[in-house]
Amino acid sequence: MKPSNKYWLFVSISVALTIFIVTGLCLYLWYQLSPEEKQLTFTIIKDHFIYIFGAGFVLLAGFGFLLDGIFNNYILPLNKLIEEVNIISSVNASHRINMEGSKEIVKLSEIINEGAQRFEEMRSTVAQKIQLAKADLEEERNLLATFMAELPEGVLICNTEGRILFYNKQAKFFLEGKKEEDGETISGKFIGLGRSVFNVIDKNVIVHALDEIAVKLKKKEPNAVSYFVIVGKNENLLRVEAAPVLSSNKQLTGFLLIIFDISQQLDIDYKVDLMLKSLSRDIRASVASIRAAIEAIVDYPSMDRHQRQIFDSIIHKESVSLGEILDGAAIDRSTHLHSQWPLVQMPARDLLETIQQKAEHKLNVHIDIEGTDSHEWVKVDSYSIISAMLFVIRQVQKETGLDHLFFTVNEVENFVNIDLIWEGYAVTIETIRKWDDKPLYTEDEGVPLTLKEIIGHHEAEIWSYSCEGCSDRSYLRFCLPAVESPESNVIRTMTILPESRPEFYDFDLFNQPGQNPELDNSLLTELTYTVFDTETTGLDPKGGDEIIAIGAVRIVNGRLLHEESFDQLIDPKRSVPPESTAIHGIQPDMLVGQPTIEEVLPLFHKYAEDTILVAHNAAFDMRMLEMKEKSTGIHFINPVLDTLLLAALAHPSQHDQNLEAITKRFGISILGRHTALGDAIATAEMFLKFIPLLSQMGILTLKEARQASKKTYYSRLRY
């Protein structure tokens, strides 16, 4: 109950009780009197009624004022004080009390604030110590996480029920499908902690693999793994290696899936295979014709001139066609060769600057780079090519005795020429040939490869010459195949405005069909939630306002998973009023070409499957979703929790229950307020802070949270 309502109840009861006691006392005295005394008393009262009534009224009014003073100065502030102290002690130690009330209450809040200050300092000291102790562990964990994230293979770890316990971004990319440039997902498959792996990989395939592994384990085979091939979301072929995760007593506790993208390799193999087959077929045909013609000439030396000319022309024709076969058999050799030793695009200038530093540092050779605004890109394995160039620089230094050289870089047709220039004679090909077969070790680093191997791998060439007419200057040219520079990514900016949406309650949160006893009795800390927010063209769902953005994040096992967000702009197929653009900053042209609600809602429905929906002022968002039920056929039956109602439950004395006020109380900073995803994240952080507050109030399960929400006075309102 709201505290002011409590107050009026208290006042009414007090007044009623006082009147009852006084009346009772009067009646009792009245019956004790004899008739004469009654007559006398009646006369006295009648004569002095005005005084007696006045005295009674003044007494009652005084009593009322006193009660009001006590209530407003002591009882109400005390209630609020309890909530505020609770915030300090449980969720936000930086929160300070700013209280109006009696002197004592103000003094008390000052003392509490001082205590809170000390509490916060102490906590931060303890936190620092813990942080220090955790740092090492954290570092190792991060190292492992980074390693897993950067692996070229996708990795998924699941428990025996197929729930995902771990995944890396490659696995997400391979199985979940295409990521749009601005980071928005358009696919109906989701990978996330706690989600079922059977959403993305056919259950039968995994069951088959696990059966195969079980058989191998039974036979005590050392390599108990199973392989299968699936088609990924981008139509690429994925080879999956399934391996068991065993407990210490050799029981299967889960399985590990390692995913390799084999599309490219298959494609190359297929092309090479095709080329070899057609080469072999065409060459056989031509060689057969030539051989037959020559054998005829040899076997019949006396054939007439005309006959001989026919055979000669056959030989000529077939040898020409052999040449054409070779010309036509060109295949992208480099792709094939580089699949195992990949080359990476980088600006030639970056490469040269690294070499410049290393040469200075390791070889005491000073190199000036001439031409400062070059934009050539090369495709290299930077470590090996740098080792090769440093090796060459060292050899040039030995040959010439110079320690001041120059670099230039320029693009000619399809090549990038990197020239090492010095004053003096050119190095002969003979000398370079002697370098070719030496391994590229300098004092402390290098690669166990030869210059020839590295130059060959890069499809490059190296030679030295003196330019004509300037014999005092010599060049050593590294000629690399040129690549086009990659395009830069476009970054979208967001407008952030501090505005709040009015509270709507025209959706009945408590009669959602998806309730079941199993979920209802689950602890709030153990459930999986989808916390979401919508941005709309306006605030009137029934009047034709449409959703233009949905943002959502997941909470699994009390952890907010930023990585598994849902962030999608939606084309509303109607105009976006400037007033709403002023709030969410979504310009109408940003929505052109975005999917419609009919495309997005099924994806969001899939995203939120089997979770509890959480939103701030959920009634509004649920109403917006409900309006789309007919056109999309999508019906959300998930249980819903509203952080607005939870706030009213946990902090009934606070006036402001909007997102800004609550996040401020909790010390949560919102990144991207009024973007659907930004608000969803803030709501999720807020929700996580409410869970311990609710548990203090004895609200532990979903059912209890829903029932308590229902009771809050907010939930009875309807607009």
Next chain:
Amino acid sequence: MEQNGYEVAVAYNGEEAIETVDRFRPDLILLDIMLPHMDGYEVCQRIRQTHLLEGIKIVLITALGREMDSAKGLALGADAFITKPFSNKDVVQTVSGLLKASQ
């Protein structure tokens, strides 16, 4: 080539080629890149260094067919580049063209 009125001397490897050039003093050399021991580039560079002023034309012949090889050959002093397989006619045309230009 002889049928076309040219006087021809033949060498079978790089060293022999350099010797022959010293003795024979040709107007033009047809030089294969793939030679045992010393490759065509090296022969080309050596001839250019020792016979600086003689204006000998050098035509490189390769079976590799990469654009980069011709860039390298031309940088090292070759005048033209022919890729295998080729017709006799192509060779004669290249040779006569180069020799006419030098006269």
